[in-house]
Amino acid sequence: MLRRFREHDVRPVTDLRGIWDFAFLGDVDLDSVDVAAIDFDDQMAVPGCFDATPAYASMRGLVAYRTRSPLSAAPRHRLILDGVHHWGRVFIDGRPVRDHIGGSTRFSVDFERARSDEVEIVVLVDNRFDYQRCPLHLDYFDWYHYGGIARGVELHGLPDVSIDGMSVVTADLPARRLEVALSYTAASAGRVPLKITFDGSPMVDETAELPEGPGEISRSLELSGATLWSPEEPNLHLVHVQLGADDLRERIGIRQVWTEGQRIVLNGEPIRLVGVNRHESHVQVGHGLPDALLVADAQLVRDLGCNFVRGSHYPQDVRWLDLCDEMGFLVWSEVLGWQHTAEHLNNDHFMAAQLTNLEEMVAAGRNHPSVIIYGILNESRSDDPDCRRGYETLLGRLRKLDPTRLLSYTSTRPAKDLCFDLVDVVSVDIYPGWYHHTVDEIPAALDEVSQTVDERGFADKPLMIAEIGAGAIWGWRDWHAKHWSEQYQAEVLDQALQHLLADRERWCGACVWQLCDIRSSEATNQALGRPRSFNNKGLVDEYRRPKMAYDVVKRHFRAAR
Numbered sequence: 001m002l003r004r005f006r007e008h009d010v011r012p013v014t015d016l017r018g019i020w021d022f023a024f025l026g027d028v029d030l031d032s033v034d035v036a037a038i039d040f041d042d043q044m045a046v047p048g049c050f051d052a053t054p055a056y057a058s059m060r061g062l063v064a065y066r067t068r069s070p071l072s073a074a075p076r077h078r079l080i081l082d083g084v085h086h087w088g089r090v091f092i093d094g095r096p097v098r099d100h101i102g103g104s105t106r107f108s109v110d111f112e113r114a115r116s117d118e119v120e121i122v123v124l125v126d127n128r129f130d131y132q133r134c135p136l137h138l139d140y141f142d143w144y145h146y147g148g149i150a151r152g153v154e155l156h157g158l159p160d161v162s163i164d165g166m167s168v169v170t171a172d173l174p175a176r177r178l179e180v181a182l183s184y185t186a187a188s189a190g191r192v193p194l195k196i197t198f199d200g201s202p203m204v205d206e207t208a209e210l211p212e213g214p215g216e217i218s219r220s221l222e223l224s225g226a227t228l229w230s231p232e233e234p235n236l237h238l239v240h241v242q243l244g245a246d247d248l249r250e251r252i253g254i255r256q257v258w259t260e261g262q263r264i265v266l267n268g269e270p271i272r273l274v275g276v277n278r279h280e281s282h283v284q285v286g287h288g289l290p291d292a293l294l295v296a297d298a299q300l301v302r303d304l305g306c307n308f309v310r311g312s313h314y315p316q317d318v319r320w321l322d323l324c325d326e327m328g329f330l331v332w333s334e335v336l337g338w339q340h341t342a343e344h345l346n347n348d349h350f351m352a353a354q355l356t357n358l359e360e361m362v363a364a365g366r367n368h369p370s371v372i373i374y375g376i377l378n379e380s381r382s383d384d385p386d387c388r389r390g391y392e393t394l395l396g397r398l399r400k401l402d403p404t405r406l407l408s409y410t411s412t413r414p415a416k417d418l419c420f421d422l423v424d425v426v427s428v429d430i431y432p433g434w435y436h437h438t439v440d441e442i443p444a445a446l447d448e449v450s451q452t453v454d455e456r457g458f459a460d461k462p463l464m465i466a467e468i469g470a471g472a473i474w475g476w477r478d479w480h481a482k483h484w485s486e487q488y489q490a491e492v493l494d495q496a497l498q499h500l501l502a503d504r505e506r507w508c509g510a511c512v513w514q515l516c517d518i519r520s521s522e523a524t525n526q527a528l529g530r531p532r533s534f535n536n537k538g539l540v541d542e543y544r545r546p547k548m549a550y551d552v553v554k555r556h557f558r559a560a561r
């Protein structure tokens with residue numbers, strides 16, 4: 001299952017997780033590969049990352065995955081891949097059908113039923129860095145880009161009228177009115193039954209007249225008395241749609257989020273965000289976290305007392321978002337990016353890839369009540385006039401695609417930033433006590449941020465620290481308690497959180513960098529400042545063992561809620 005709940009009762013679904021045939025092809029020209037001639041001489045787990053396994057650790061190159069699956073009797077089929085790191089080309093029965101850029105978003109391919117009752121699926125996966133072909137994943141980013149089919153894969157049988165997606169929006173909170181928009185494709189014009197149930201109760205039962213081709217159907221549901229979703233009471237509801245012989249189940253929460261001056265407001269109540277940044281990465285499985293590790297991460301977030309988690313720096317697995325919905329975490333979901341310059345933001349190819357990534361992120365996240373903020377372009381040059389157009393383009397597209405969420409990006413140069421007017425929440429990343437300032441100077445450094453933002457005319461917007469932290473090597477403690485010791489990290493976060501959380505008025509959020517240690521970039525300039533080639537600013541290490549700072553953060557966050 002790709003989600004934490006069954007998405008279809010009627011549509012035939014085959015779960016393709018398991019062990020696939022595998023071949024490491026190496027540094028070859030991908031267009032020269034003859035798929036029929038590949039010697040699949042190994043096996044690999046799907047989901048999983050091949051370069052997180054001992055045999056292929058640190059290897060970059062083109063690889064091939066292969067599986068076969070029985071086909072249902074349906075006339076058409078849809079292969080859904082939830083995450084292929086970081087570039088993929090899909091072949092159905094030897095035919096190339098689709099290329100995809102970016103490792104963290106769902107894509108699919110539709111194909112007609114062939115004569116055979118079985119289909120052969122081959123996916124060429126490339127984890128090499130290639131700005132021309134895959135501009136979303138670049139080698140200088142501060143995390144390790146593992147390669148592989150990192151998330152689930154499913155094969156769906158599609159009837160003549162198929163449901164392509166559904167969005168459910170809380171249109172009127174007091175009236176509990178939901179707008180359900182259904183996109184579909186009809187092979188031919190005709191009349192088909194349309195049924196919608198809410199938590200099992202029938203809401204719509206009619207016959208819909210559909211023209212041929214793709215289309216959209218919208219219906220309003222009035223659900224007086226239905227429970228709302230909030231971090232304290234994360235009530236979820238099930239919307240089940242049946243259109244002709246197809247169906248889709250979606251789990252939703254009824255809630256609205258907006259801003260009022262310096263406050264973020266959820267269902268009319270001001271909220272303060274306390275949380276952590278989370279990379280979806282683990283030393284033993286790369287980006288392919290199994291349920292057991294997703295649950296373990298969610299337990300840590302809950303135990304820390306967080307009500308917020310930022311998915312840094314790419315869209316996270318929808319199963320993680322499902323867990324966030326269930327556990328009442330508020331989520332910042334972010335388009336893939338890291339410290340981009342005008343060179344990138346003025347490159348059409350880069351921007352096209354960003355826009356596709358953004359559309360795929362919204363499609364995957366739109367019905368998750370936990371997702372309240374969309375972010376873009378982590379720590380990019382929002383202070384450079386040549387970058388402004390890029391910010392306008394991406395934020396403008398997000399606003400159009402989903403006006404129900406707040407927009408933000410992280411800035412490292414608040415005194416010179418040129419794009420704060422484009423967002424709902426001003427977010428700043430700052431590392432006092434680590435890259436600059438002493439521990440004693442942390443409060444002054446934070447005050448300077450809020451004063452600067454206010455003086456520059458943004459005192460009417462919520463302001464949060466989206467990253468703050470310090471590095472520590474797990475187990476390294478000594479009497480000097482300096483950089484890289486657990487004590488020093490704990491001291492930095494103690495000072496920072498004490499100051500940030502004491503001021504309920506100005507700071508609407510504090511988000512620690514980061515939940516867990518992660519393997520970092522292999523680029524030498526980055527690695528030299530990263531002992532073990534890890535970003536060691538986790539509150540827990542890469543095996544999720546707690547450092548001293550864990551309890552410090554927990555004490556502050558629990559008191560702050």
Ligand code: ADA
Pocket residue numbers: 142313378379429467513535537
């Ligand atoms: C940044 C960045 C993170 C990480 C962090 C650090 O601000 O957004 O990805 O690199 O700093 O550890 O320095």
